[in-house]
Amino acid sequence: MPNDTPASIARDIKIIQRELPIDLVEFFMLTPLPGSKDHQDLYRQGVQMSSDLNNYDVEHAVTAHPRMSAAEWQSIYDQAWHLYYSPEHIKTLLRRAKASGIRSTRLAFTIFYFYASYAFEHVHPLRSGVIRRKSRRQRRSTLPRENLAAFFIRRVRDFLGTYPPGLRFLWKIEALRRTVENERDTPNHTDLALSPIAEEYGAELDLFNATRSARQAADRAFARSESRNRADRHAAEAPVTLRG
Numbered sequence: 001m002p003n004d005t006p007a008s009i010a011r012d013i014k015i016i017q018r019e020l021p022i023d024l025v026e027f028f029m030l031t032p033l034p035g036s037k038d039h040q041d042l043y044r045q046g047v048q049m050s051s052d053l054n055n056y057d058v059e060h061a062v063t064a065h066p067r068m069s070a071a072e073w074q075s076i077y078d079q080a081w082h083l084y085y086s087p088e089h090i091k092t093l094l095r096r097a098k099a100s101g102i103r104s105t106r107l108a109f110t111i112f113y114f115y116a117s118y119a120f121e122h123v124h125p126l127r128s129g130v131i132r133r134k135s136r137r138q139r140r141s142t143l144p145r146e147n148l149a150a151f152f153i154r155r156v157r158d159f160l161g162t163y164p165p166g167l168r169f170l171w172k173i174e175a176l177r178r179t180v181e182n183e184r185d186t187p188n189h190t191d192l193a194l195s196p197i198a199e200e201y202g203a204e205l206d207l208f209n210a211t212r213s214a215r216q217a218a219d220r221a222f223a224r225s226e227s228r229n230r231a232d233r234h235a236a237e238a239p240v241t242l243r244g
Contacts, residue, residue, distance in 0.1 A: 003067065005067050023096075024110060025084050029073070082119070098181070108174065111173060116166045119165075
C-alpha cells in the first residue's frame with residue numbers, strides 16, 4: 001500500500017503471526033491495472049508506470065511507490081513469503097491446527113503448496129501447479145523461437161533448481177508435522193491468536209496499536225460496542241407495562 005515501507009511490512013507480518021488465527025497468507029503488490037480508475041488517476045498525476053503490460057500481474061513493481069524504490073518494493077515482496085512461512089511459524093500453525101481439531105496433514109500440504117509455489121517456481125500460488133508445462137513454441141511474437149537443444153538444457157536446469165529443493169522443503173514440513181503430532185501438550189496448545197479478545201483489547205494487541213489509523217479504527221469499534229451495550233442495558237432496565 002502507499003504508506004508501506006519494508007520495516008512496516010515486516011512488522012505487520014509479525015503481528016499477523018502473533019495475533020491472528022490465520023493459516024494461509026498470500027501477498028500481492030498493489031497494481032493499477034490498465035483501464036482501472038487507479039491507473040487513470042496515476043496517469044493523470046504523471047506517476048511513472050511500466051510500459052510492459054506483461055508485468056501487471058500483482059507480483060512486479062510496475063509503478064513508482066511514494067516511500068520505496070522499485071528494488072526495495074520488489075525485495076520486501078519476495079521476503080514477505082519467507083518471513084511469514086518461517087519454520088517456527090509453520091510449527092505454530094500446525095500446533096494451532098492440532099489444538100483446533102484440524103487435520104495437520106491437509107494443512108501441511110497446503111502450506112507447502114502456497115510457499116513452494118513462490119519460493120521455488122517464483123510465481124504466485126494461484127498461478128502455479130504441481131508441474132508447470134512449458135512449450136518451446138509458446139513465446140512472445142517479438143522473440144525468436146528458442147533452439148531445441150538450448151530449450152531442453154534450460155528446462156532441465158529449471159527442473160533441477162525447482163523440484164529437488166521443493167521436495168526437501170516438503171520433507172522438512174513433514175518432519176515438523178510429525179514433531180508436533182508427537183508433542184504431548186499440543187492438543188492443549190493456546191496462544192494470543194487463539195485466545196478470546198478481552199474487553200480492553202486495545203491496550204494489549206499490536207493489531208490495534210501499530211499505527212494511528214489502526215488505533216482510530218479500534219476506538220470507533222470500541223465506541224460502537226459500548227453504544228450497543230448501553231442500549232441493551234437500557235432496554236433490559238426499562239419498566240414493562242402490562243395491560244389487561
